[in-house]
Structure formats: C-alpha cells, structure tokens
Amino acid sequence: MKFLPLVWKNVWRRKFRTTFTLLSIFIAFLLFGILMTIRTAFSFGVEIAGLDRLVLIHKVSLIMPLPRAYQSQLQQVPGVDIVTHQSWFNGIYQDPQNFFANIAVEPEPFLKIYPEFVVPPDQLKAWLADRQGAIVGKDLAERFGWKIGDRVPLTGTIYQPKSGQSWEFNVSGIYDGADGVDKTQFFFRYDYLSENSQFGDGQVGWYVVKIADPARSVELSRTFDGMFANSSAETKTTTEKGFVEGFASQVGDIGAIMIAISSTVLFMFGLVAASTMAQSVRERTSELAVLKTLGFSGGTVLALVFAESMFIAVAGGGLGLLVAWLIVQAGDPTGGLLPIFILQPRYLLLGAALMIGMGLIAGVMPAVGAMRLRITDALRRN
C-alpha cells in the first residue's frame, strides 16, 4: 500500500502517453459493451423465454393458421395449465417503416401466461371492457407519443376489415416490464379481429400452452403433436425458448459476428497497452536498477509494474463499460428495430474479467523483465 504514490507517479511520468493509452482502452471496452448489447438484441430475448411455455405452430410453417377448435382439445390434456392462442396481424401504422409487432390475443389468459407484461389493474379493466381496446408497450407508446384513450388506426395487410380501410383501436393500457422484456409490442383482442374480419373466424396463428411441470415439456410436446397427426393441420410443438432460438438462428449468427469483432478490438487495444507498458519499463531500466540497489526485492518490483498496467487497464476499461452502460440506458437508437436493448450484468462481469486479464497480459513481459533485471547489467547499459 505504501508504494501507491510511487505507482501513481510512474503512471503519469509521461502524461501524454498514459492519456492516450487510457483512451484506447476506454474505446475498447466501450465497444465491448455496445457489441454485447447488440448480441443480446439479436437473441430476441431468449434468456427470459419460459421453459414452462410451449409454442404450437403449424407443422408446415409459422404462417399457416391452426383451427380454433384445438384450444379445447389441448385444455383437456393432463398437466396443461392454460392454453391461449395468438395471431400475427401485421398491421401498418401510417407508414410501413413504422414497423412494430401487433398481435391479436385473448386478454385474460394472455396476461396470466405472460406475467412479465405488467398492466395496472384499472387499465386492464378498461381493456376487458372495450372490444377495440389494445395494450401497448411503454417503449412503443413513447415512440409514437400515444397516451391512454388515444385512437390508433392500423392498416390491415393480412386481415381486411368488413367496412372501411383500416382497423381502429383504442389504447386501453400501457404495459411495462423488467429489463429484457420487449416493450415495443401492440396487443389487441382476438374477438375484435374475428368479428370484424372479412374472412370470418375459426383460425388462429399459433397456440401458447403453459404447463405445470417444465420437466414434462418434451413428453407433452409429443402428446400434442400426436393429437393432431394426420389431420389437415399438423402441429409442431417446441418450448418457447427453443422457438425463440430457432427464430434467432434464422436471422443468422449475429452473436458470433459480434464476438469476432470484440476479439479483434480487444486484441488491437491490448497490443497498444502492452507496447506502452514495455516501452515505459524500457525507459526506466536504470531507475528500476536503482530501486533494486536500494533493496527492493524482485517481487516488489514485479508488483510495482503489474500495479501500473493493471491501473491503466482497469481505469480505462471501467470507464468504457460505464459509458457503454449509460448509452444503453438511453434506449434503442434505431427506433424499434432492436426492442431488447440492454447491457446484461453478466457482460459487465465478463468485461471486468477481461480488463484484469488485459492488465496482466500487458504487464507480464515487462514485469518479469523488471524482476529479473540484474543491477550491474542495467546500470552499465547507460
């Protein structure tokens, strides 16, 4: 501890160099934070997807509808808690560029199955009372400046209304949720869709089933698919997690790309840090020799050099991660394309570990060199 002032002095002996090294490492970890945020965004919330929720889609593909009659059959299977259905509406708000997910649901079972969507009780009551009601995510409401009671028209792309050009909705409530919950969606009532659609009802997009025991998900998936085998609408059941993973993998391995870029970045800037440390120690060879002459042990000299490189890595990196975190708090800059825009705590931890690793690696060669330094050689070198 008593050597801290010495380390501090050494760090700042060349202010210009230290400042730029700190800035390089700052940038490296700022980028690391942002890249990991993008990685999370492209995993579409797989971390919070439930294992006790099964998704049943048409076996041929997601876009094919399923008969509504399946609901009562599914409900009778032992081990099933709640069954509900959803339908992708694909409506457009004013301009196709304003994309957001809008889905027809059954309000009560929907909110029971997805407790992560939090709706204040009075707003829920309003939704249940209004057939044209909809609940919208907090981020979505902010994006378009919607308030409770606002009327929102959506142009149907798949479903055409019986009269007029567009579908009219009332914002009944605004849902919120923890970090990592997609707050950019628009949920409205299926009964409104089925009654007001030109093509009648009887069809739904997909089913979500909450099961009592997540351990039975594989077995129940097989049971469900068996129930509808050889019908005109065969099903394919997966856990919600598997479903989301499948969706993410269709987009492509963005995660791997982000990791590749992060590695490049950390390597690049680690090299800068290592070269700075090496140079800084080289310049001080005679000083270190003097320290040793004064009786500093090899171990102490080693620790001094390590402390210096560790300081630079942790200070620069910590600041970088902090700024990345602050940027992410400001929300998705693309206006809705990346609904889950968070810097997860586990990446903050990983970042901290990487900083320490960088400090160690950058310091190891110069520190060991300094430790092994023979006083006579070093003093003679000048």
Place this chain on the structure above:
Amino acid sequence: MRWLTETFAVLALNLRTIPARLSSSAVAVVGIAGVVVVFVSVLSIAAGFSAAMQGSGRPSRALVMRSGADSEMTSGLDGNAVDIIKQAPGIRRDGQAPLASAELYVIIDLPKKASPDKPANVPLRGVEPAGPSVRDELSIVQGRMFEFGTNEVIVGRGARGQFVGLEVGDTIASGQNRWNVVGVFEADGSVSETEIWTDARALQGAYRRGNTFQSLVAQLDSAADFTVFRDWLTANPQLNVQIRRENEYYAGQSQALTTLIRAIGYAIAGLMGIGAVFGAILTMYTAVATRAREIATLRALGFNTTSVLVSVLGESMALGALGGAIGGAVAYLGFNGYQTSTMNFQTFSQVAFAFRVTPGLLLTGLAYALAMGLIGGLFPAIRAARLPIPTALREL
C-alpha cells in the same frame, strides 16, 4: 523544388528507419488493419444482401398485389382478378398469350445446413407456365424443369446450398405433401435462387387455396409502359390492387436490414477508428521522441520545418496505407463470397446471399486507413516541427 527534395530525403530516412522501431510501428499497423477488416467485412454483408435483393428486380417487370398488402406473403388475388389483370395493356405478348404469371408464395420449414436442428423458413413459389419466361435471367443448371400438373419442383442454387435435402432426386416432405426435386436453377444470384418453384395449380391444391393466387408478375413491353399498365389497373373498378415495379418492390424489402447493418458497421468502425488513431498517435509520438536528436540535427543543418512536418505525416500515412492494405486483403480473402442466409423480415422467409467485398468498399477502407494515419500523425508532426533545437540536441 528544393523543398520537395528535402521532404523526400527526410521521409525516406524516416521510412528506412521504421525497422528499428518495428514493434511500435506494428502496433499502429495492426490497429488500423483491424479497423479496416471490421469496416470492410461488416459492410460487405450489407453489400451482399442488397445485391441479392436488388438484383432480383427489373424495372420492366411489374408486380401486382392486393391493395394494402406489404409483401407477396400477405397479398391475395382471386382467379377473376387475375384474368382481368392479364388483359391489361402494356404486357408483352408471346403470340396471343400474355407474359404474365399469377403466383402463390408460401414458406415451408426446412433445416439449415449450418444448424440442422433448427428449422428455417424457405419460400415455396407456385408459378404459372409463363413464370420462367417472364424471368429471362432464369436458367436450369442441373436436372430439368418441373412438369406442370405434377408435384415436381425445381430449387434455386442458393436454397440448395443453404438447406438440407434439396438435391436433385430428393423428396421434400412438408406436412402431408411430397415434392420431388427434379432440377436446380440459377437467376443471376438474385433472391429467387433461395426459392423452391412448383406449379401454382399444384400448390393451390396442396394448400387448399381454391382458385386464388397471391401476386402476379408481368413482363412489360418496355419499362416505359409501366404507367399505362398501372393506370389501366387502378382505374378498373373491379380490381383493388397495387402495382409496383419489381426492382422497387425488392429494394423496399431490403432497405430496413441494409440500413441497420450499415449503421452498425459505421458506428463500430467509427469508434474503432478513434481508438486506432490514438494508437497511431502513440506510435508516432514515440517515433518522434526517439528521434528527437536526429530531427533537431536536421533542422540545425537548415532543413525546412515544413519538410520535417510533412515527413512525419508521410510516415504515419505510410503506416496507415500498410494497415489499410493488410486489412483489405484479410477482409477480401476471409469474407468475399462467403455464403450465408438471413431472414427477410417482410416475408419471414430466408434469403441466401454471399458477402461482397467490392472494389468500392476496399477503396473506402483504404481511404479510411489513410485518414486515420493522417490524423494520428498530425500532433506528433507538429511537435517534431516545433521541437526547440537546443533542448532536443541536449536530450539523452
């Protein structure tokens, strides 16, 4: 003239002594090369995707969909509407038959080769007999064309490369339907190459669609006839359709994703660039510091200040150019032509494409590298030029 000779003399001296400062120069070069690799390769994804999408459309072809539909996927046209549309003026005719194909567009689940346990949405298109002749870029490269009236299909080259079970002779099992693969087609690397094609009538039967279609593609007499064609259709009270030029339709579909990839690419490369400039500043600062005495000597001998300044800038730009060249080469060798597929969010279907490291991207990368070298060298260069001669000579 004398100034030029001086500058070159100092620059040559600087460059010749780089090997003596190898490790410090390598840091700058590696940094700049890293930025260029990331910049070029990320943008090559956007370039590849947009080439696949935009190469798919021709201004002389029109796509008719139901009014309000945002893609073929959500559109619907009944048989009567299709018959009327085919009467429209402006459609090229082969004898009496209009070069127009009413089509169905659905997706089926097939495993991706890259992740066989996860299904991918592969588009299956049903075409009318005019379908292949409407798209003159299409050619069969293996096997043969499917027979109309059967459950035979042909698959695009991109689809065959990305998904499991699409070789000639394979049978695709989808729900209760069986499709026999009889041929492979090519279409200028466009998005069609990710599709599977069959007879629209066969698809209507398999999907219980009755006599309905989703879209109609028409080959026009010329690109200029689009207005006549569109106006005739929109004026017809029996129809409720929207008409778009095919190239505009595909460009619109690729826009959101291309913009997103480009934005991410520029943001990441921009930030990395700032870091690389810091690295270059450190390198050049060291270079100037270790040669302070040399530089002071030159100036004491009467060398011009600007010669010294320009020579330091020249050195750092040379490092930048080297980094840019290495980065460009790595990106080109590593990623150009890399085959992959992603999802088109408008239709939820897969699009196979190849990364495209274009000459334009390489030049932009190189320009970026030179800019990083220039900015990185600026402050150290000014410092070298301002170095007080007596102090510098006394140093060390």
